[in-house]
Amino acid sequence: MEGGISSFPVPSTRIAVVTGGNKGIGLEVCRQLAGNGVTVVLTARDETRGGAAVEKLGELGLSSVIFHQLDITDASSIARLADFLKIRFGRLDILINNAAFGGVEYNRDPAYASVTSEEELCGMDRDQRLEWLWRNSRETYDAAKKGLQTNYYGTKHVIEALLPLLQASSNGRIVNVSSDFGLLRFFRNEELKQELNNVGNLTEERLDELLDTFLKDFEAGKADARGWPVAFAAYKVAKAAMNAYSRILAAKEPGLRVNCVHPGYIKTDITMHSGLLTPEEGGSRVAKVALLPEGGVTGAFFEDGEEASFV
Template sequence: MNHLLGHGGAHAPRTAAANRGGANMEATVSNPSSKRVALVTGGNKGVGLETCRQLASRGLRVVLTARNEARGLEAVDGIRRSGAGHSDIVFHQLDVTDPSSVSQVVDFVRDQFGRLDVLINNAGISGVDRDPVLVAKVKDQVEGMDVDQRVEWMRENSKETYEEAKACIRTNYYGAKLVTEALLPLLLSSSSGRIVNVSSGFGLLRNFNSEDLRKEFDDIDSLTEKRLEELLDLFLDDFKANLIEAHGWPAGGSSAYKVAKAALNAYTRIVAKKYPILRINCLTPGYVKSDMSMHMGVLTPEEGASNPVKVALLPDDGPTGAYFDRNGEASFV
């Protein structure tokens, strides 16, 4: 499945804005080694943006990353303007599917800080095609709908294609894996390294219709990264052949998103076993009003961000290889 990663675009040189961010960071911190350093992917809006804001307010030094430089810089400026305690934040461009972009972020973090204490893999895409006209009008239709009605409305107004499914797996699973593997040496340099993978209730194994698939994704004693990626290849083959339902994959809409998040959950558990010195967990932020949910959610981004922040700040003897919903540690099934 590594063929899905590709290079995502031409090699982009480190931007002047990114370098400015580093200079700003140095100017605002008198003792660079005294604060924990966190990096958040997909940090320019929604849950990612609020996660950056809340981590900064808790006294962490935050590297906010996003694909779009202009939006990322605007997000950083907004957080800095929002009040005292939010100034220790810097932007760096990052496309999680582009190895050269990931490499530049690794170099930046190493050069500026020498380590990374918290990685929050938040960047993700929905894996469906949506009518922008409907998305623009959706806020007028939300009132009066319960959660189930909102989910159903979103399903009915989303179209899954093979290309969208492939991009979803590529970003939501392989992107998180690429960033994690690249930053692992810097996380291992921390005295209390944390990896937080932002998943979804859609990634729970109850969404799978095949008992064999549920067991395989849940059998962490036997499951390997290689086998996990073989399963993702099988899913995409079945998607292309219109065999999702017949072979027991999640059906009823957002199939690729559900499979990608289930794979991310499994990857979280595999890596947690491999690196017991780190705390490596995944979570759902809940059903948040954001672009991802076409603003059909029931939680604000601020409420959604509280869960990744809480998991990122777990104590050194806290759980690892676990999944958290908004009530605490929960089942992967």
């Protein structure tokens, strides 16, 4: 799908990478960035689905989207993407970290949830829909571990691998697709909450220790008693950790714009299509942050299109 690398001139437009770009919010972000003149590298774990997504966008007249395989939990896959970008473009202007995992096991297949749940969800408000989603999910240690490995470590490893290419840009920016589930209000342990919010003293090593502690507490059945978030705990902890890491990175790399954005409660596979907003609406909120004017805010959290608190 990548073609002969040496035959492609480096485009003068901005270059973006979108992880998890073959469906849902990621696909919409690709569409909206390409529609704004950005050359987009759409990435996905599955080559067939990723290639089909690029073809779909091409049919809409968006010819500046190309596909590259990426599994954010696979170090060799990340390295191949980094090498490709280095050879093909020599820089990266925008990195959208969208790929994610719900951190739970679903009691029904999310891919078919839009069909099976449509009547059940009719008339429900946000809280009722989240309760429905919780009833149709179950937390297991394996799912929790995968949630941290994907939503925090996978995203972090992609950032680390692509950081030199972002630094080579005159206007590099990272947008981490976060969630209001990652807000610190869900942590009931005040010391833990304060530590995660004190990013001036927080280190990446300490974040690793905290995530290890969470997994141990979760496995021992003590997460609730220790004041960790309840209900979708692994997802909330991973997103909170990513929010904290984003603020650490923003301070460490003042030449880059590093921000987090909550796209809203979206109808996607990760929510079993129980959300209130469409992928187009969620993608618009992410793309808006990615396309902020040069020299804008960094280390911020965006909700409903506006800057908001991490707490």
